[in-house]
Amino acid sequence: MNSNSPAQIKKVEIQVPGLASRIYSVWYRHYRVYTKNLISNGFPPFLEPLIFLAAVGLGLGHYVGLINGTSYIMFLATGIIVPPAMFTAAFECSFGTFIRLEFDKVYDGMISASIDVKDLFIGEIIFAGTKGFFFSAAVLIVIAVFGLVPSPSAIFSPLVGFLTGLMFGALSLFITSFVNNINHFNFYFTGLLTPMFFFSGIVFPLDNLPGIVRKLAYLFPLTHSAILVRAFAFNIFPWTLLLNLLYIIVFIVIFSSLAIYRLKKRLIG
Amino acid sequence: MIDTVIKADNVTKSYGNLKAVKNLSFQVEKSACFGMLGPNGAGKTTMSRMLYGNALRDNSGKSAINVFGYDPGYNELQIKALAGIVPQENNLDLELSVEQNLFIYSRFYGLRKREISKRIDELLNFMELTEKKKSKIRDLSGGMKRRLIIARALINRPKLLILDEPTTGLDPQVRNLIWDKLRKLQREGVTIILTTHYMEEAFQLCTRLIIMNLGEKILEGRPAQLLKKHIEPYVLEIFNQEKPVTFHDNRNIRIEGTESRYLLYSNELETLKRIVTDYNPGDVYIRQSNLEDLFLKTTGRHLNE
Numbered sequence: 001m002n003s004n005s006p007a008q009i010k011k012v013e014i015q016v017p018g019l020a021s022r023i024y025s026v027w028y029r030h031y032r033v034y035t036k037n038l039i040s041n042g043f044p045p046f047l048e049p050l051i052f053l054a055a056v057g058l059g060l061g062h063y064v065g066l067i068n069g070t071s072y073i074m075f076l077a078t079g080i081i082v083p084p085a086m087f088t089a090a091f092e093c094s095f096g097t098f099i100r101l102e103f104d105k106v107y108d109g110m111i112s113a114s115i116d117v118k119d120l121f122i123g124e125i126i127f128a129g130t131k132g133f134f135f136s137a138a139v140l141i142v143i144a145v146f147g148l149v150p151s152p153s154a155i156f157s158p159l160v161g162f163l164t165g166l167m168f169g170a171l172s173l174f175i176t177s178f179v180n181n182i183n184h185f186n187f188y189f190t191g192l193l194t195p196m197f198f199f200s201g202i203v204f205p206l207d208n209l210p211g212i213v214r215k216l217a218y219l220f221p222l223t224h225s226a227i228l229v230r231a232f233a234f235n236i237f238p239w240t241l242l243l244n245l246l247y248i249i250v251f252i253v254i255f256s257s258l259a260i261y262r263l264k265k266r267l268i269g
Numbered sequence: 270m271i272d273t274v275i276k277a278d279n280v281t282k283s284y285g286n287l288k289a290v291k292n293l294s295f296q297v298e299k300s301a302c303f304g305m306l307g308p309n310g311a312g313k314t315t316m317s318r319m320l321y322g323n324a325l326r327d328n329s330g331k332s333a334i335n336v337f338g339y340d341p342g343y344n345e346l347q348i349k350a351l352a353g354i355v356p357q358e359n360n361l362d363l364e365l366s367v368e369q370n371l372f373i374y375s376r377f378y379g380l381r382k383r384e385i386s387k388r389i390d391e392l393l394n395f396m397e398l399t400e401k402k403k404s405k406i407r408d409l410s411g412g413m414k415r416r417l418i419i420a421r422a423l424i425n426r427p428k429l430l431i432l433d434e435p436t437t438g439l440d441p442q443v444r445n446l447i448w449d450k451l452r453k454l455q456r457e458g459v460t461i462i463l464t465t466h467y468m469e470e471a472f473q474l475c476t477r478l479i480i481m482n483l484g485e486k487i488l489e490g491r492p493a494q495l496l497k498k499h500i501e502p503y504v505l506e507i508f509n510q511e512k513p514v515t516f517h518d519n520r521n522i523r524i525e526g527t528e529s530r531y532l533l534y535s536n537e538l539e540t541l542k543r544i545v546t547d548y549n550p551g552d553v554y555i556r557q558s559n560l561e562d563l564f565l566k567t568t569g570r571h572l573n574e
Binding site: 008009010011012014015016017018021022024025026028029032033036037104105106108109110111112113114115116267268269 | 272273275284323337345346347350351358360362365376377378422
């Protein structure tokens with residue numbers, strides 16, 4: 001038999017699962033693995049805001065006056081709804097992704113089934129968003145228990161947690177696409193995310209910062225999350241929120257696309 | 270006439286300056302077990318991954334891959350829906366149980382929930398893992414993990430099974446069990462692509478094989494036919510010689526020597542039998558040549574790495 005002889009190969013008809021089903025199956029895998037350790041994974045989101053509020057309420061709060069007519073502790077409480085969404089999405093899509101990619105080789109198994117790299121990472125970003133939603137909801141519950149929720153419209157703030165999760169899921173995947181050594185994520189966390197936490201209007205308002213620093217702060221994705229979440233918390237919706245929302249959407253689209261493009265090259269050459 | 274189901278034409282794959290696969294062509298018939306043999310770095314894994322789109326071939330007008338009527342460059346999802354993949358490295362979800370691993374994986378194919386639990390029981394039974402259904406992956410032995418990966422690859426009732434060194438590092442019992450199961454699948458009509466560097470495995474399973482080295486195809490054919498055509502049928506092995514073994518007068522002998530072991534290949538058994546008498550009985554031994562001899566003859570005895 002000669003390999004170059006013309007051979008007719010009959011096409012075998014096959015039904016491939018639809019895009020939504022494929023993305024859901026990836027999300028579902030992450031959900032099942034994550035909830036496998038529900039106690040150790042589900043408890044910290046509630047504990048973290050408690051520690052924060054205790055430190056501020058018992059200590060720092062006495063030294064800070066009103067901010068825009070709001071007590072400092074309420075200003076802070078409404079702000080800290082979003083950083084856990086940022087951190088959980090960032091951990092999931094940096095350390096978590098790297099381990100699945102390089103150590104456990106889980107992705108290689110997943111894309112050997114009937115899903116592709118795009119499905120894989122869209123599912124993963126949506127899972128990061130989902131974690132963002134629940135981490136924000138956990139903070140909301142804690143601050144509600146302490147009577148630190150100014151308006152019932154705050155009930156929608158976990159949606160901002162979801163968007164925050166999507167942004168940092170996408171950004172972190174993009175970062176991960178460059179990383180060959182897991183320790184390099186320390187630069188990402190200490191060099192980018194920690195400053196972002198302090199300079200995004202969560203711990204203190206940006207208004208009084210020097211001009212250039214303030215402008216830089218508006219480049220941070222978390223700044224836009226913080227503005228959006230306070231809008232829901234205080235039930236004040238200026239039209240400029242649309243710009244913040246636009247920033248968030250554009251950010252998610254750009255970084256997801258770049259991350260998928262780069263990780264596809266890395267996974268399948 | 271038997272249908273051809275897979276065809277690769279002039280396939281090349283480069284990683285930077287390294288050409289992992291060079292201008293490779295082959296075709297596979299339905300229900301065949303097609304082997305790709307070669308030392309590490311021969312390009313077997315890269316070639317098998319290109320068949321289902323987890324590696325992309327270099328773009329060139331001449332090159333083409335057709336798997337069940339689909340090009341993996343464009344229709345990877347269709348191919349993967351038709352195929353089952355057993356990767357070289359185990360990649361199970363360590364946090365989940367045996368059953369959960371299979372369940373999660375079945376979702377990637379969009380299988381219906383009603384069918385899944387029945388299919389899982391069938392597969393665990395087939396791979397003799399029923400008792401481990403609830404076990405954690407960490408508690409499984411290497412052989413059990415391998416069997417589970419094969420079970421996982423079968424969850425979508427594939428028409429094509431692609432196995433990358435399925436039995437490397439396993440004990441003989443597990444290896445034989447896996448071979449039995451693969452033969453059974455083949456009889457049921459599954460087409461199998463097997464990459465291996467175990468010649469015994471290739472000889473046991475493959476209906477047709479190629480031997481690769483440094484990305485190129487060196488030989489192709491049926492195992493028995495390849496032996497007949499390319500290597501002398503008899504081998505005399507000589508051990509423990511202080512002086513190099515040489516024969517000035519002998520026309521019908523090819524000597525391959527390594528320091529501690531000399532291999533004398535010949536077409537005539539009688540010739541070798543005569544030589545035996547010159548040595549201590551413990552130091553010599555005559556056998557038939559096998560795929561490993563052929564493999565070493567064609568790919569060389571030096572290390573590739």
